[in-house]
Amino acid sequence: MMPPPVPPSSMSSGPPSITFIGTIWRWLLGFTVVARVRGLAMGTVSWGRAMVTAVPFLWLALFFGLPFLVVLKISFSEAVIAQPPYTPLLTWADDGIMVLRVNFQNYLLLVQDSLYWMAYLNSVRLAAMATAICLLLGYPMAYAIAKAKASFRVPLLMLIILPFWTSFLIRVYAWIGILKNNGLLNNLLIWLGVIDQPLPFMHTDFSVLVGIVYSYLPFMVLPLFATLSRMDESLLEAAADLGCRPGKAFLSITLPLSMSGVVAGSMLVFIPAVGEFVIPDLLGGPNTLMIGKVLWTEFFSNKDWPVASAVAVATLLLLVVPLVWFQKAQEESTKKVEELV
Amino acid sequence: MRRWRSFALFTVLAFGYAFLYVPILSLIVYSFNESRLVTVWAGFSTKWYGVLLENDQILSAAWLSLKIAVMNACGAVVLGALAGLVLARFGRFRGRTAFTTLITAPLVMPEVIIGLSLLMLFVALQNLIGWPETRGMTTITIAHLTFSTAYVTVVIQSRLSQMDVSIEEAALDLGAKPAKVFFVITVPVIAPALVAGWLLAFTLSLDDLVIASFVSGPGASTLPMVVYSSVRLGVSPQINALATIIVCIVTVAILIAGFIMHRQEKQRLDA
Numbered sequence: 001m002m003p004p005p006v007p008p009s010s011m012s013s014g015p016p017s018i019t020f021i022g023t024i025w026r027w028l029l030g031f032t033v034v035a036r037v038r039g040l041a042m043g044t045v046s047w048g049r050a051m052v053t054a055v056p057f058l059w060l061a062l063f064f065g066l067p068f069l070v071v072l073k074i075s076f077s078e079a080v081i082a083q084p085p086y087t088p089l090l091t092w093a094d095d096g097i098m099v100l101r102v103n104f105q106n107y108l109l110l111v112q113d114s115l116y117w118m119a120y121l122n123s124v125r126l127a128a129m130a131t132a133i134c135l136l137l138g139y140p141m142a143y144a145i146a147k148a149k150a151s152f153r154v155p156l157l158m159l160i161i162l163p164f165w166t167s168f169l170i171r172v173y174a175w176i177g178i179l180k181n182n183g184l185l186n187n188l189l190i191w192l193g194v195i196d197q198p199l200p201f202m203h204t205d206f207s208v209l210v211g212i213v214y215s216y217l218p219f220m221v222l223p224l225f226a227t228l229s230r231m232d233e234s235l236l237e238a239a240a241d242l243g244c245r246p247g248k249a250f251l252s253i254t255l256p257l258s259m260s261g262v263v264a265g266s267m268l269v270f271i272p273a274v275g276e277f278v279i280p281d282l283l284g285g286p287n288t289l290m291i292g293k294v295l296w297t298e299f300f301s302n303k304d305w306p307v308a309s310a311v312a313v314a315t316l317l318l319l320v321v322p323l324v325w326f327q328k329a330q331e332e333s334t335k336k337v338e339e340l341v
Numbered sequence: 342m343r344r345w346r347s348f349a350l351f352t353v354l355a356f357g358y359a360f361l362y363v364p365i366l367s368l369i370v371y372s373f374n375e376s377r378l379v380t381v382w383a384g385f386s387t388k389w390y391g392v393l394l395e396n397d398q399i400l401s402a403a404w405l406s407l408k409i410a411v412m413n414a415c416g417a418v419v420l421g422a423l424a425g426l427v428l429a430r431f432g433r434f435r436g437r438t439a440f441t442t443l444i445t446a447p448l449v450m451p452e453v454i455i456g457l458s459l460l461m462l463f464v465a466l467q468n469l470i471g472w473p474e475t476r477g478m479t480t481i482t483i484a485h486l487t488f489s490t491a492y493v494t495v496v497i498q499s500r501l502s503q504m505d506v507s508i509e510e511a512a513l514d515l516g517a518k519p520a521k522v523f524f525v526i527t528v529p530v531i532a533p534a535l536v537a538g539w540l541l542a543f544t545l546s547l548d549d550l551v552i553a554s555f556v557s558g559p560g561a562s563t564l565p566m567v568v569y570s571s572v573r574l575g576v577s578p579q580i581n582a583l584a585t586i587i588v589c590i591v592t593v594a595i596l597i598a599g600f601i602m603h604r605q606e607k608q609r610l611d612a
Contacts, residue, residue, distance in 0.1 A: 048519055048520065049431060052423050052426055052427060052431075053423075053427050053431065053434075053440070055420065055423050056420045056421075056423045056424035056427070056444075056490065056494075057424075057427075057436075057440055057443065059420055059486075059487070059490070060443040060444065060447075060487065060490070061443065063459065063462070063483060063484075063486075063487040064443055064446070064447055064455075064487050064488075065443060066462060067458030067459050067461060067462040068458055070458065070461040070462050070465050071454075071457065071458045071461050074461055084464050084465075084468065137353070137356075137357055137360075138357075140349075140350060140353040140354075141353060141354055141357045143350065144350040144351070144353065144354045145354070147350070154599075156354075158595065158599065159358060159361075159362075160361070162591070162592070162595060163361050163362070163365060164544075165540075165544050165591045165595065166365065166584070166587055166588050166591050167547070167548050167565070167568075167584065167587055168548050168550075169548070169550055169565050169568055169569060169572070170368065170568065170580065170583070170584040170587065171364060171365065173368075173568075173572050173576070173580060173584075174364035174365065174367060174368045174584070175364055176572075176576055177367060177368070177371065177576055178363075178364060178367060180576075182381075184367060214360065214361070214364070217357070217360075217361065218361075221357075246346070267449060268448070268449060271449040271450070271451070272449055272450075272451055272452070274451060275450075275451020275452065275453050275454060276451070277452065277453050277551050278550060278551065278569075281573075282572065282573075292451055292452075292453045295453045295454075295457065296453060296551075299457060299555070300554075305461070308457060309457065309461065312453070312454045312457050312458065315451065315454060316454060319451075323446065323449065326445070326449055327441070327442060327445055327446075330441075330445050331441065
């Protein structure tokens with residue numbers, strides 16, 4: 001009689017975790033890949049096309065999709081002082097049975113400790129406020145650029161894009177020099193006689209908001225400009241001919257037609273702003289905690305990989321709705337382009 | 342009424358541009374400040390540029406960042422051109438939604454999440470198959486390629502969908518192989534988008550602090566990582582000098598690109 005195969009204990013963490021990830025992964029990617037392979041076998045899909053699709057697809061699947069599953073897995077493990085610093089989910093017990101140990105402690109911590117709650121709420125609040133300000137400032141800017149003379153349009157757009165090409169970190173750093181107690185803004189206000197004591201601009205919600213609006217404003221203006229400049233002018237002329245006032249024409253024609261730009265721009269600002277690290281770290285203070293900074297601290301200072309992973313998973317869940325929304329707006333705008341072409 | 346409206350628009354535009362440019366101008370002005378205190382003017386001086394050029398840590402970090410940025414830009418243009426071709430030309434196919442999700446999600450995904458998850462992947466791979474042996478230039482380049490491909494794809498895709506398809510169709514009708522059509526007809530037409538995509542990927546890589554901090558290993562510090570650790574200690578005129586150099590290079594590059602594009606456009610109109 002053969003004894004049941006007992007895997008050596010040194011192999012414990014390896015193979016089972018491949019199967020764990022593999023199962024979910026096959027499930028997620030399976031349909032696509034199977035359909036492709038079947039198409040190739042039946043001759044309905046050409047090899048050239050399949051290769052062109054496969055290279056970027058597999059790259060992003062491996063380095064963008066797969067990592068989220070790894071993070072999901074680690075978020076259910078326990079932190080230990082080891083290399084790597086977390087426990088495996090699946091282990092082989094001595095009698096050859098596979099044991100699945102799922103640890104919900106990390107998520108429990110996120111619910112129970114008010115630090116995480118506050119950071120989440122604060123991130124969403126600041127990102128939403130910054131998005132609203134970006135929209136209020138960016139919409140008229142995009143509108144003015146779209147309505148400008150053709151020869152002015154390219155330089156004006158260039159000037160919107162130019163700051164984006166210079167270092168983001170250094171542009172945020174510039175605001176420290178402006179907002180700090182003996183900075184340019186306080187010096188200017190004192191010189192003008194508006195105040196006699198420097199106002200504490202730094203390390204407040206205000207400084208973080210300024211930083212986010214400043215850094216993400218181009219991301220709002222560009223999609224808005226794209227939809228506004230593509231708009232059919234004859235609609236507005238028709239409305240004016242029929243006696244519609246400009247204000248009403250704007251509200252009932254221009255604004256609804258530019259909605260996909262509004263959504264795309266808002267999501268391009270809101271989603272990354274929720275997870276922003278550099279701005280709250282350099283311009284914020286202890287009271288302007290944001291979730292990106294909490295994740296960074298859990299990882300780099302506390303070296304707690306499972307909790308950092310749980311924070312990442314929870315942030316991602318928070319962002320699923322806006323992400324889907326963004327995706328829809330993006331598809332709509334490409335569809336519109338295709339219809340025009 | 343009309344005049345009032347255009348005046349209001351002009352005011353918003355002026356305010357918006359001032360908001361975008363005052364911080365950059367203040368950096369440039371104070372890089373020529375004699376004083377160590379960034380906001381107290383003590384006379385004109387270029388001494389901080391000298392100090393910067395003797396700072397070995399910043400120079401070696403800048404060299405590493407440049408190497409990563411060039412490799413990343415070249416790779417991202419190849420991957421982005423392939424992905425852009427799929428999105429612009431292949432129409433609807435099974436898995437298109439999965440494909441577009443993988444392409445557009447990196448555009449908005451918070452950097453801390455991309456960085457953390459990629460590091461977790463690298464560590465898991467290292468335990469399973471022993472690769473990557475160390476973290477540093479290779480892992481940073483892979484990480485940058487992953488998120489900058491998305492941006493390049495968007496740029497190339499929009500150029501491809503504006504392009505006149507009939508030239509490609511004519512070549513195909515005359516019996517040219519799809520690969521030949523792509524290299525002989527499509528690539529020259531979308532060349533400006535390829536250059537723009539290359540530059541975009543180059544800057545994105547040169548600019549990234551968060552993702553590089555996660556996936557880098559001991560001894561591999563990129564320029565933003567060195568700048569960040571020095572900025573955390575307080576404002577420093579050396580960083581202002583560095584910022585001024587970057588702004589100058591970018592402005593010159595954009596002026597040259599604008600000039601070339603303007604000339605090409607003129608030639609096209611004359612012809």
